[in-house]
Amino acid sequence: MVETHLSRLLNSSEFVVTAEVTPPHGSDKEQLLSKLAILKDFCDAVNVTDNVRGIPSLSSMACCHLLIDSGVEPIMQLSSRDRNRIAFESEIYGASALGVKNIIFVTGDHSLLGSHPHAKMVYDFDSIQALQIATHLMGGHDLAGAPLDGVPDLYLGSTFNPNADPMEMHAWRVEKKIEAGAQFFQTQAIYDVGRFKEFMRLIDKRTKVLAGIIPLRGPAMAEFMTRNIPGILIPDDIIKRLEKAGEGLEESERQKAVKSEGLQIAIETIREIRKMNGVNGIHIMGVGWEECVPLLVEDAGLYPRPGRE
Amino acid sequence: MELKSAEAVLSMLRGKQKIVLLGDSGCAQLCEVGGILQLEDMQEFLEQNEKEVIDTIFIEGGICNGDVLRNELAAHKDFLEKADVLLIQACGVAVQVLTELIPEKESFPATDSKSLGFLETRHVHHERCVTCGDCILHLTGGICPYARCAKGILNGPCGGAMNGRCERDENTDCAWQLIYDRLKMLGKLDNIRRIWDMRDWSAVSRPLFVSQHVLKSEVDKIG
Numbered sequence: 228m229v230e231t232h233l234s235r236l237l238n239s240s241e242f243v244v245t246a247e248v249t250p251p252h253g254s255d256k257e258q259l260l261s262k263l264a265i266l267k268d269f270c271d272a273v274n275v276t277d278n279v280r281g282i283p284s285l286s287s288m289a290c291c292h293l294l295i296d297s298g299v300e301p302i303m304q305l306s307s308r309d310r311n312r313i314a315f316e317s318e319i320y321g322a323s324a325l326g327v328k329n330i331i332f333v334t335g336d337h338s339l340l341g342s343h344p345h346a347k348m349v350y351d352f353d354s355i356q357a358l359q360i361a362t363h364l365m366g367g368h369d370l371a372g373a374p375l376d377g378v379p380d381l382y383l384g385s386t387f388n389p390n391a392d393p394m395e396m397h398a399w400r401v402e403k404k405i406e407a408g409a410q411f412f413q414t415q416a417i418y419d420v421g422r423f424k425e426f427m428r429l430i431d432k433r434t435k436v437l438a439g440i441i442p443l444r445g446p447a448m449a450e451f452m453t454r455n456i457p458g459i460l461i462p463d464d465i466i467k468r469l470e471k472a473g474e475g476l477e478e479s480e481r482q483k484a485v486k487s488e489g490l491q492i493a494i495e496t497i498r499e500i501r502k503m504n505g506v507n508g509i510h511i512m513g514v515g516w517e518e519c520v521p522l523l524v525e526d527a528g529l530y531p532r533p534g535r536e
Numbered sequence: 537m538e539l540k541s542a543e544a545v546l547s548m549l550r551g552k553q554k555i556v557l558l559g560d561s562g563c564a565q566l567c568e569v570g571g572i573l574q575l576e577d578m579q580e581f582l583e584q585n586e587k588e589v590i591d592t593i594f595i596e597g598g599i600c601n602g603d604v605l606r607n608e609l610a611a612h613k614d615f616l617e618k619a620d621v622l623l624i625q626a627c628g629v630a631v632q633v634l635t636e637l638i639p640e641k642e643s644f645p646a647t648d649s650k651s652l653g654f655l656e657t658r659h660v661h662h663e664r665c666v667t668c669g670d671c672i673l674h675l676t677g678g679i680c681p682y683a684r685c686a687k688g689i690l691n692g693p694c695g696g697a698m699n700g701r702c703e704r705d706e707n708t709d710c711a712w713q714l715i716y717d718r719l720k721m722l723g724k725l726d727n728i729r730r731i732w733d734m735r736d737w738s739a740v741s742r743p744l745f746v747s748q749h750v751l752k753s754e755v756d757k758i759g
Contacts, residue, residue, distance in 0.1 A: 336703070348687070356734045392699060393713060
């Protein structure tokens with residue numbers, strides 16, 4: 228099994244930090260690199276999302292290549308929504324040839340929720356079967372049994388969502404993913420640590436887990452996310468806390484106050500998660516607010532990050 | 537299936553004057569697209585829009601039943617010959633059957649066919665089957681994940697389902713929640729604890745291959 232900076236840290240006692248950049252809706256690599264510059268020194272590896280919500284964006288493989296050129300270790304996301312097994316195998320060879328080693332497999336959001344609802348979705352396989360394909364390829368043969376000209380050596384990961392139902396079934400899916408080859412997980416954003424703990428107790432197999440953090444920029448964003456983003460659940464008391472933080476303030480002051488309350492909530496969540504057994508770090512998703520990464524990492528006492536070997 | 541919009545029907549019939557309507561007492565009538573009433577409504581609508589409906593053919597049973605259909609078509613031969621177009625108030629199979637039996641005429645679909653389903657009551661149609669060719673209902677508690685999960689995944693549920701509802705829209709049940717609940721009740725949750733392998737889509741490569749017994753009889757004939 229390949230060693231990456233990420234895998235070494237996850238297998239050490241370090242509390243790991245990964246972050247995420249959203250690729251541009253076009254070919255502007257400078258936009259990607261300027262977002263990257265904000266957060267790259269404050270995390271150990273950076274995720275590149277794969278056409279989230281079915282909104283076409285700069286390809287995750289191309290972005291990962293640009294990250295490597297900038298000295299950043301990428302985690303490439305690959306969704307099963309848009310590729311059949313032929314395109315998928317090809318994509319894994321391509322990523323591997325470009326030096327991408329960490330790949331996260333996701334099922335992918337339904338495209339009716341995005342900007343291209345008229346598209347035909349593929350779903351030739353799901354995220355668990357995607358892990359099976361990658362594991363199979365690492366054995367040196369393609370799905371037809373033909374020997375490969377160069378065998379991908381990858382650190383495979385996936386995601387899980389402790390908020391989703393039925394909880395028992397989702398815990399089984401984590402175990403299925405481990406069986407299919409997943410070595411590490413990033414979770415959906417956590418706002419209810421109690422539920423997260425309950426979920427973690429259902430997982431028997433040992434693995435590495437990075438808890439998802441999305442800092443809230445205000446009550447409106449929180450309401451929007453909990454209503455519209457699949458798999459996100461934000462408890463009412465958090466929304467009330469954000470509302471209260473901005474009460475009676477002028478607009479610009481209010482924005483500053485609720486944003487800082489959002490960061491405070493995230494830091495409290497990180498501190499609580501850090502005390503949990505079986506959690507190896509956090510995965511910060513700024514969702515367009517890359518500046519939150521240095522703020523959170525410093526305030527949570529997680530800076531500086533360990534150097535690369 | 538449902539009838540196309542009035543605009544869509546008129547736009548499709550642009551340049552066509554003499555029309556023969558077809559419906560049946562099977563699915564077309566049950567789905568209220570090609571029963572007697574809908575054929576009458578269509579005739580009235582087309583005549584208001586200066587078209588001539590020169591004949592209406594109502595098949596007892598289904599248009600997909602070739603034997604019955606051929607007899608009826610023979611009985612209506614004279615009108616069919618004069619028609620500019622046949623307007624089929626039934627599913628996509630019916631349109632294609634008529635195209636094949638009367639290739640010299642165009643047959644146009646008056647409906648959009650989306651699924652095979654269960655007609656709970658008139659007007660209420662639930663999709664249940666996507667004709668995948670590899671039925672696993674005995675393992676999934678009689679609930680089909682291909683037809684009823686918005687992503688058609690075999691190791692569900694995905695991370696977007698909450699409170700038993702699909703991430704695509706809150707009016708759709710999460711098929712995997714239904715499967716989980718039912719198998720739990722049956723004491724058969726082990727069926728979905730294992731990893732389900734990727735499926736083989738070649739069995740339903742469209743258009744479907746000619747069925748094996750037909751092939752065999754063809755081979756016997758040659759032999």
